[in-house]
Amino acid sequence: MVVSLAQIRERSGEVFVEGCPTRVVLDHIMSKWGVLVLLALTDGTHRWGELRREVEGISEKMLASTLRTLEADGLVARTSYPEVPPRVEYALTDRGDDLMRHMLPLVEWVAREADGIVAR
Amino acid sequence: MVVSLAQIRERSGEVFVEGCPTRVVLDHIMSKWGVLVLLALTDGTHRWGELRREVEGISEKMLASTLRTLEADGLVARTSYPEVPPRVEYALTDRGDDLMRHMLPLVEWVAREADGIVAR
DNA sequence: CTGGATCCAAGACGATACTG
């Protein structure tokens, strides 16, 4: 690829330095469950229980903690309705939407190539 | 975002199913160190020791294991030269190069937005 | 110099039970 390390550093900031913001955010959104939750929210608002079922294999604990992290990062918006029984909805914020616009092509590439990669 | 879940499923395969190839590969390349190693290799061939210094904070164990995984996935090529002292070089394969073409925009987005995200 | 092998700590993660 015709990209110099200097260019990468310039364009990707301090990504190679420990504890820099880029690495922190990268760890959040590229985490095992972060990607899947964000992906599930890409087609719109979801309730807690929907996400729980959508993202196969996630535990309640990890769903809660993943959502809290993404919410703190301003990527996911949480809306709770004062009803009985309770209803809470999660959706991408504008920033989260922007993020997914950049992440979706990558996920699609992986989905296309995955079979050829693992099957060796 | 104007993407339906059905579309995502169609375009991203079985990503929501446990143990599917897409999830496995996703875990490899989106792992804490996988991203950084791939990123470091984006500007060309690197020696072991260079990578060690380049990717700040990585331990020898994690570098070795990350490289072995990426090599097994056909994303990184390892070339060892029968010299004394030994010299080993790592580079992206064509497939790895293709991958980075899709991942770089995402990393750049994160680098741009990271400060605003963490600083809250 | 390039790793492999081993041991150990810390955090991630899962299962379950429980509450507003």
Added chain:
DNA sequence: CAGTATCGTCTTGGATCCAG
């Protein structure tokens, strides 16, 4: 329904030593 709390497990990852 939407979580929280607690506990126990297990993987991740670091440190160190050693070998080709």
